[in-house]
Amino acid sequence: MTKMKKILLLGGSAQQVVAIKAAKRLGYYTVLCDYLPDNPGQYEADKYYNVSTTDIEEVYKIAVKEQVDGILPYASDPAALPAAVVAERLGLPTNPVKAVEILGVKHNFRRFLEDNGFACPRNIVIDACQELEKTKAQASALSFPIVVKPTDSSGSKGVNVLHDINLLEEAVKQAASYSRNRILILEEYIESSFPAVVGGDIFVWNGKIVLFGEMACLRGNKGKGLVPIGKKNPGGMDNKQIENIHDELSRLISALGIKFGELNIELLLDKNDNVHFLEVGPRAGGNMIPIQLSDIFGVNLVEANVLAAMGENPKINPKRKEGCYLTYVLHSYADGRFNCVSIEEPYAQKVYRKVIYKNVGDIVEAFDGAGKALGILFFRFDTQDEMEKFCERAEEIVIVNLA
Numbered sequence: 001m002t003k004m005k006k007i008l009l010l011g012g013s014a015q016q017v018v019a020i021k022a023a024k025r026l027g028y029y030t031v032l033c034d035y036l037p038d039n040p041g042q043y044e045a046d047k048y049y050n051v052s053t054t055d056i057e058e059v060y061k062i063a064v065k066e067q068v069d070g071i072l073p074y075a076s077d078p079a080a081l082p083a084a085v086v087a088e089r090l091g092l093p094t095n096p097v098k099a100v101e102i103l104g105v106k107h108n109f110r111r112f113l114e115d116n117g118f119a120c121p122r123n124i125v126i127d128a129c130q131e132l133e134k135t136k137a138q139a140s141a142l143s144f145p146i147v148v149k150p151t152d153s154s155g156s157k158g159v160n161v162l163h164d165i166n167l168l169e170e171a172v173k174q175a176a177s178y179s180r181n182r183i184l185i186l187e188e189y190i191e192s193s194f195p196a197v198v199g200g201d202i203f204v205w206n207g208k209i210v211l212f213g214e215m216a217c218l219r220g221n222k223g224k225g226l227v228p229i230g231k232k233n234p235g236g237m238d239n240k241q242i243e244n245i246h247d248e249l250s251r252l253i254s255a256l257g258i259k260f261g262e263l264n265i266e267l268l269l270d271k272n273d274n275v276h277f278l279e280v281g282p283r284a285g286g287n288m289i290p291i292q293l294s295d296i297f298g299v300n301l302v303e304a305n306v307l308a309a310m311g312e313n314p315k316i317n318p319k320r321k322e323g324c325y326l327t328y329v330l331h332s333y334a335d336g337r338f339n340c341v342s343i344e345e346p347y348a349q350k351v352y353r354k355v356i357y358k359n360v361g362d363i364v365e366a367f368d369g370a371g372k373a374l375g376i377l378f379f380r381f382d383t384q385d386e387m388e389k390f391c392e393r394a395e396e397i398v399i400v401n402l403a
Helices: 017-025 056-066 077-090 097-104 106-115 132-139 165-177 239-256 289-297 301-309 384-392
Strands: 006-010 029-033 047-049 070-072 123-127 146-150 160-162 183-188 198-205 208-219 228-233 261-269 275-281 324-330 336-343 351-356 375-381 398-402
Touching: 006 017, 006 056, 006 077, 017 029, 017 301, 029 056, 056 077, 070 077, 070 301, 077 097, 097 106, 097 239, 097 275, 106 123, 106 183, 106 275, 123 132, 132 165, 132 183, 146 165, 160 165, 165 183, 198 228, 198 239, 198 289, 198 301, 208 239, 208 289, 228 289, 239 261, 239 275, 261 301, 289 301, 289 324, 289 375, 324 384, 324 398, 336 375, 375 384
Parallel strands: 006 029, 006 070, 029 047
Antiparallel strands: 123 183, 146 160, 146 183, 198 208, 198 261, 208 228, 228 324, 261 275, 324 375, 336 398, 351 375
């Protein structure tokens, strides 16, 4: 009798359950690690350990005990490095630990970009605990506006754009509150030729990008917010801009030695259409980006992540479907208790999938980062004009009603 192969999944949140289910569909025995006692993944996995996904030694012990054949940190930044370290120790499929380390910490990534000839804004790295006057002196060497951000966080948590150095103290405090390593980066704001951050995911196999999933990011507060509230494809970039993005992504993957898997991207195009990488996460994107791209390109990226982690060829053959696809992150700018979601017609008819994380009466926190999302709506429009009209009034069309 053939032994069932085992996969160790790091993280059992609502967004990660899809990976557990995909692994089971593919015939793998699923082992899950997650430190949160109420994580939903434990009810889907074949075996569950209440262990932090960032505890490398504990994850290693479990991987050895269970004799797993692959490790997947699906859609998890904190778990990406532990997964790579443990997989490398055990000779399991993985990307180089050094590459994952570089991508996982912003100031290391900025140094790598500079050393390898990629466009990069002027920046300084500071200790979050240092004296304010020292930080102000360092910041004064940069041209304002500047962006203040933690170096080891994602989802735009703790990120602020400053036009006035007198606001630096509060921005540093906020960034530090989302930082584990207490190292922050201050960098000059990039004046962009394109009116949106370009986000999405790419998929790599055998060191080559086999799916380019760049999309335009929607921002809240009528476009003034920093936290993404959705992605749209087509994104509105012209052919030259898309060519620049693809060329630089390919060059980056080669320079890092990335072998396989889905990576989350976030970048800007400056006034000359040079590509500035804000973040490249060594894992699938959050807010169900893999599901959205699967719909657009007629593939199954969740299963592809599982197969690649197990050393199996995911056989990605993307074919762009007709129509315009958009995800909308449900959110509230006020605290309260969840009641329902209302969607203005005719846009309600354009929703083809709805994922709600909250039940009636559940606590809702004011939206200031991806972790405060209440769910995801998936829209398909027939024309780009129809999609753009939705984007202009998105936060008026979709309302989260609180009790």
